[in-house]
Amino acid sequence: MEAFGEIFQYILSGFSTGAIYALIGFGFAVIYNSTGIINFAQGEFVMLGGLATIFFINMNFPLPVSVIFAIATATLTGVVFERLAIRPLKNATPLNLVLITIGASILIRGGAMLMWGKDTHVLPSFSGSDPIYIADATILPQHLWIFSITVLIIAASRMFFNRSITGKAMRACAYNREAAGLVGIDVKKMVLFSFIISSAIGSLAGIIIAPLTMSSYDVGVMLGLKGFCAAIIGGMSNGAGTVIGGLLLGILESLGAGFISASYKDAIAFIILLLILFFRPEGIFRKDETERV
Amino acid sequence: MKKSIFLCLFMLAVMMVLTAGPAVAAPPVKIGALFSVTGPASFLGEPERNTAQMVADDINRSGGINGRKVQLIVYDTQGDATKAVQAANRLIKDDKVSAIIGPSITGDTMAVIPVVEKAGIPLISCAAGIKITEPVKKWVFKTAQNDSLAVSRIYEYMQKNRINKVALLTVSDSFGSSGREQLVMQAKAFGIQIISNETYGPKDTDMTAQLTKIRGTGAQAIICWGTNPGPAVVARNTRQLGLKIPLFMSHGVSSRKFIELAGNAAEGISLPSGRVLVANLLPSSDRQKKNLLKYKRDYMKRFGTEGDHFGGHAWDAMMLLKTAIEKGGDSPAAIRSQLEGIRNFSGIGGIFSFSPQDHAGLTKDAFVLVQVKKKNWVLMK
Structure with a gap:
């Protein structure tokens, strides 16, 4: 019974971190699916979300207003980034674009460091910090916020990408840029849209996790990489794949820390990433793609 | 006459150099x-x-x-x-x-x-x-x-209060490993048994797994060795898991920042610190x-x-x-x-x-x- 309680707590803890990874991974997938770019600045949007919310709260705005302002700040950063660094490039190869996103992430991180210093900052919990008991295991009210917002975001974006014209147009761009252009889709606009969506989602992820993990200018690096792992496990899908990828990663990390050693926690994530890239680069859930010639 | 004026001027100059010299030119x-x-x-x-x-x-x-x-x-x-x-x-x-x-x-x-x-x-x-x-x-x-002095301070207190089974949770950087080395080395001398020895990464944001493991070991106290923000996360996670055993930290977090980061979860945590943190609480007989x-x-x-x-x-x-x-x-x-x-x-x-x-x-x-x-x-x- 004792051992069962322990395992249950590991899984529950893993579930909570996994949900965060899923939400961040989701931001990667959105941009990838409409532009073919892997945006390594994704983690910085997460960081911006958390720090900007704290910034606005310290200016005595109420929490909901601060959250909206913070998302707006991060989204604006995403737009400026796309306009100044991605759009001006003509015929850039995916590799160039990926390198540019890495450069942008360093720039954004540096800016945040100058703006908010190197200290760690805290965001108060949305609804208290008294633990909730489920059987023998505990979670915090903030975890419930994370679960529900993750589910909401993913449901909403599924609707958007599968039902709305704009969503479908964005998918078309990812599939074939030229053809999408030929049927009258404004490809550039769709790319901009994808940056708006992913920076907004990224910053939201940063905001809901900040009360748990705290925030500083450099939290985006690790969270971004873990989110990337989640997205890769899920095969860069816009839906359930990334969610399952994130949860799987979170639970494996937590079980690994519990039963093997916490020193290998990050190693576990990256070993999974490498294995997936070696053996199933299309992700573990995606069926092999058949290309029509 | 002309010669003596010259001589006077010369003497004057020499005197000025001699008197002004040390004041102006004393090297820093x-x-x-x-x-x-x-x-x-x-x-x-x-x-x-x-x-x-x-x-x-x-x-x-x-x-x-x-x-x-x-x-x-x-x-x-x-x-x-x-x-x-x-x-x-x-x-x-x-x-x-x-x-x-x-x-x-x-x-x-x-x-x-x-x-x-x-x-x-x-x-x-x-x-x-x-x-x-x-x-x-x-x-x-x-x-x-x-570090060894900080470790002695904690162990001395534990010995006095009959705590003899402790769990360690140290950060995996040089500060943490140096503390861990001392904690392990001095344990025996104070009659303390280390029954769990866990680590966490400097950038980790969730330590519930390690703490869950510690909960299962029956330790009487936890000693966490690290610098901000890790220990604040440990404090929050301890509270989240409802762990009731005393939590000790290192002097690496002896600043107001730690209380700010850990919030309510900081309540009741003990740590060794230099006197500067509590200067105003010291008795006036204190020499420092x-x-x-x-x-x-x-x-x-x-x-x-x-x-x-x-x-x-x-x-x-x-x-x-x-x-x-x-x-x-x-x-x-x-x-x-x-x-x-x-x-x-x-x-x-x-x-x-x-x-x-x-x-x-x-x-x-x-x-x-x-x-x-x-x-x-x-x-x-």
């Missing part, structure tokens, strides 16, 4: 400083740099050391051992300093030691690693309290109290934040140098032998007594145990 005492002002250890280097500059300015405002101004030359090591060595060479060869204070971290200090030993320039390190002064090196001193209060006040006035014990390491290094130079002049050899002779020097980090066998100069009395009560530090009996 050059002190070098190596701090990790930027980089991962900037939380050490920045207050140290600020404090050293503040002390130098104070000395100069009140007439210098034996009438000679102090010139402080600071280089940033960025926490990088290679840069620390380059900067040390520059201080010795180009700037020709009489003594060096810093570096801020143990890694940088160990790299710089061969350089100063070879050049014969006294170094007062502000890093905590025990291997800096053990074994004793001729030219190397230090002001930061050894006056200096501590003055340091905190001065730092607040100049930099707008509270002076902490990290800055205190630089304060101690500067004032020790001042004491040594006042007594024996500023030749490196004289400074070294004067430093070695300093006894009962009341500083920020503790009461220093150096000797040819001890270049660290502190005892475990340099630490007091403090606890968080109602978002504030209180002294533990």
